Amino acid sequence: MEKFIAHTGVGVPLRRSNVDTDQIIPAVYLKRVTRTGFEDGLFAAWRNQPDFVLNADAYRSGSVLVAGPDFGTGSSREHAVWALKDYGFRVVLSSRFADIFRGNSGKQGLLTGVVDQADVERLWKVLEDAPGTSVTVDLRERTVTGGGLSVPFEVDDYTRWRLLEGLDDIGLTLQHVDAIAQFEQQRPGWLPTTLPVP
Amino acid sequence: MGRTLAEKVWDAHVVRRGDDGEPDLLYIDLHLLHEVTSPQAFEGLRVAGRRVRRTDLTIATEDHNVPTVDIDQPIADPVSRLQVETLRRNCEEFGVRLHRLGDIDQGIVHVVGPQLGLTQPGLTVVCGDSHTSTHGAFGALAFGIGTSEVEHVLATQTLPLKPFKTMAITVNGALPEGTTAKDVILAVIARIGTGGGQGYVLEYRGEAIRALSMEARMTICNMSIEAGARAGMIAPDETTFAYLAGRPHAPSGKDWDAAVASWSRLAGDPEAVFDTEVVLDGSELEPFVTWGTNPGQGLPLSGKVPSPEDFTDPSEKISAQRALEYMDLVPGTPLRRIAVDTVFIGSCTNGRIEDLRAAADVLRGRTKAEGIRVLVVPGSAKVRRQAEEEGLDQVFTRFGAEWRQAGCSMCLGMNPDQLSAGERSASTSNRNFEGRQGPGGRTHLVSPLVAAATAVRGTLSSPADLAAVPAGR
Numbered sequence: 293m294e295k296f297i298a299h300t301g302v303g304v305p306l307r308r309s310n311v312d313t314d315q316i317i318p319a320v321y322l323k324r325v326t327r328t329g330f331e332d333g334l335f336a337a338w339r340n341q342p343d344f345v346l347n348a349d350a351y352r353s354g355s356v357l358v359a360g361p362d363f364g365t366g367s368s369r370e371h372a373v374w375a376l377k378d379y380g381f382r383v384v385l386s387s388r389f390a391d392i393f394r395g396n397s398g399k400q401g402l403l404t405g406v407v408d409q410a411d412v413e414r415l416w417k418v419l420e421d422a423p424g425t426s427v428t429v430d431l432r433e434r435t436v437t438g439g440g441l442s443v444p445f446e447v448d449d450y451t452r453w454r455l456l457e458g459l460d461d462i463g464l465t466l467q468h469v470d471a472i473a474q475f476e477q478q479r480p481g482w483l484p485t486t487l488p489v490p
Numbered sequence: 491m492g493r494t495l496a497e498k499v500w501d502a503h504v505v506r507r508g509d510d511g512e513p514d515l516l517y518i519d520l521h522l523l524h525e526v527t528s529p530q531a532f533e534g535l536r537v538a539g540r541r542v543r544r545t546d547l548t549i550a551t552e553d554h555n556v557p558t559v560d561i562d563q564p565i566a567d568p569v570s571r572l573q574v575e576t577l578r579r580n581c582e583e584f585g586v587r588l589h590r591l592g593d594i595d596q597g598i599v600h601v602v603g604p605q606l607g608l609t610q611p612g613l614t615v616v617c618g619d620s621h622t623s624t625h626g627a628f629g630a631l632a633f634g635i636g637t638s639e640v641e642h643v644l645a646t647q648t649l650p651l652k653p654f655k656t657m658a659i660t661v662n663g664a665l666p667e668g669t670t671a672k673d674v675i676l677a678v679i680a681r682i683g684t685g686g687g688q689g690y691v692l693e694y695r696g697e698a699i700r701a702l703s704m705e706a707r708m709t710i711c712n713m714s715i716e717a718g719a720r721a722g723m724i725a726p727d728e729t730t731f732a733y734l735a736g737r738p739h740a741p742s743g744k745d746w747d748a749a750v751a752s753w754s755r756l757a758g759d760p761e762a763v764f765d766t767e768v769v770l771d772g773s774e775l776e777p778f779v780t781w782g783t784n785p786g787q788g789l790p791l792s793g794k795v796p797s798p799e800d801f802t803d804p805s806e807k808i809s810a811q812r813a814l815e816y817m818d819l820v821p822g823t824p825l826r827r828i829a830v831d832t833v834f835i836g837s838c839t840n841g842r843i844e845d846l847r848a849a850a851d852v853l854r855g856r857t858k859a860e861g862i863r864v865l866v867v868p869g870s871a872k873v874r875r876q877a878e879e880e881g882l883d884q885v886f887t888r889f890g891a892e893w894r895q896a897g898c899s900m901c902l903g904m905n906p907d908q909l910s911a912g913e914r915s916a917s918t919s920n921r922n923f924e925g926r927q928g929p930g931g932r933t934h935l936v937s938p939l940v941a942a943a944t945a946v947r948g949t950l951s952s953p954a955d956l957a958a959v960p961a962g963r
């Protein structure tokens with residue numbers, strides 16, 4: 293996984309709350325068996341509407357999404373994260389995220405920063421007043437700066453450390469393979485297995 | 491200090507305590523797979539040269555993409571076919587048990603696990619699907635995971651996780667006649683909101699919950715995720731044990747005794763403290779339906795379509811306005827006047843045998859409203875067979891409903907069963923998001939009883955609205 297230290301890119305104001313994963317990527321795009329190429333599914337329904345923010349030239353190359361509260365609710369589809377990443381987003385900011393979405397993001401190197409709704413509103417204003425404004429998201433400092441603003445964001449220490457180090461989950465866990473084997477030794481024998489029963 | 495049910499199950503699965511803000515490493519007892527969220531996980535294993543650590547704790551079935559008619563034909567949609575074929579190839583290559591289309595144990599992953607007796611109290615159960623919360627009805631800690639976590643569990647049989655917060659949802663009293671588990675959970679979500687359960691495991695308890703069958707409990711736990719929760723749980727009791735006894739993967743003989751002894755210790759300690767508590771009076775509930783585009787936008791069936799002005803919270807106001815536009819509804823319209831085009835009975839929320847029986851009891855001897863399409867889709871091939879043994883299929887087809895093969899079907903717009911743009915449904919599934927049942931489709935979430943009564947009257951209705959069936963029919 294690529295390390296995330298700081299990122300600078302165009303901020304995109306997404307004035308919608310409760311953006312669920314079906315809106316981020318509709319189910320029809322989930323049918324692929326690869327890990328890349330999901331950018332065409334991102335906000336697919338909304339991108340058909342000419343006034344949707346990503347259809348404006350100034351925002352098209354955006355990489356920092358500033359969204360309303362409760363971003364990423366609904367289905368656990370990780371494709372939502374892939375779609376955002378494949379499109380080019382590195383950061384999503386919102387005052388509240390759905391847990392699963394947030395967990396999925398951290399593992400894929402997409403930074404989800406929690407920003408006060410009042411600061412979200414200020415960011416929206418800056419990004420709308422001057423479309424195409426670049427913002428810098430600094431993970432060390434936990435700040436978003438740009439357009440004369442500087443606001444803090446929250447991310448838990450563990451996710452931050454992982455992102456800063458670019459660490460992959462499975463590798464981390466396999467450092468404890470002995471503990472796993474030991475745990476397996478003491479599991480009761482009556483626990484179910486999926487082996488076919490006669 | 492006393493521990494809740496969720497805390498007991500958690501503690502029993504810690505392989506390694508995380509220190510210093512690190513997550514705990516939790517052992518996973520049962521890993522369920524389906525075709526949509528697994529291909530990239532297997533791809534990841536292959537790339538890294540890893541194997542599946544415990545194929546004997548892993549099982550797969552085909553559900554999201556499968557057609558529900560002509561299942562002996564190749565899947566028409568090339569992408570759906572590719573996903574299903576990829577699952578078959580991966581299961582073969584990695585040695586994972588798979589129930590394919592046409593097989594008696596094929597079906598929606600959350601119907602199949604319990605039906606096989608694999609879902610048991612006290613287990614940790616995961617699946618790359620948010621409705622894994624269903625399995626919590628047995629007192630298992632069961633939750634949905636993303637594809638990289640699927641890969642992680644395949645490779646290590648563990649997951650690094652931070653403890654969830656705990657919320658008790660107590661439903662007192664007895665549910666009135668005609669009010670079901672689906673109405674309870676829709677009322678709970680309307681109360682706490684689609685974000686209200688975030689970070690929590692919801693533990694349902696109280697008289698109304700204890701009185702529910704296992705299948706009804708699954709309906710409740712299934713939709714915990716729609717309140718934003720990680721999982722829902724119900725402490726195991728005699729109802730749970732009776733459901734499990736004799737199922738293919740349930741323990742037997744001496745093992746059964748050991749298991750029951752262990753399961754009986756799972757119930758939360760009386761002095762256990764929850765982070766949050768919510769109390770509902772079950773005797774005051776009535777059939778509940780959604781009017782909007784998230785599962786929290788619901789009201790009792792006797793209510794009226796709300797106006798955005800009814801909401802004080804500005805984001806709720808905007809969300810209501812958008813929902814009403816999308817749903818093409820006028821504030822003040824009695825919910826009972828809303829006419830639907832399609833009725834869908836099925837999904838992992840309400841596609842089990844009891845749901846089909848409840849619907850059939852309403853439909854028996856009655857006639858379908860003109861112009862309405864009714865789809866009845868069993869949650870698994872076994873449910874289908876059982877329904878046929880009980881003659882329920884006859885009731886459905888005589889009524890004019892389509893009796894389909896098992897799968898997720900119209901729960902999500904991923905297989906051929908979809909709403910067309912502007913089409914309105916009463917659906918026993920769990921999500922009424924924009925386009926969930928097909929682009930432009932409009933969904934009202936309802937119980938099987940309301941779905942069936944709606945199929946008779948053509949507008950959102952409960953069985954109490956129906957004239958009695960004439961004697962002899």
Ligand code: SF4
Nearest residue numbers: 621837838898901902
């Ligand atoms: S029935 Fe619906 S909610 Fe359940 S697993 Fe299938 S698609 Fe998901």
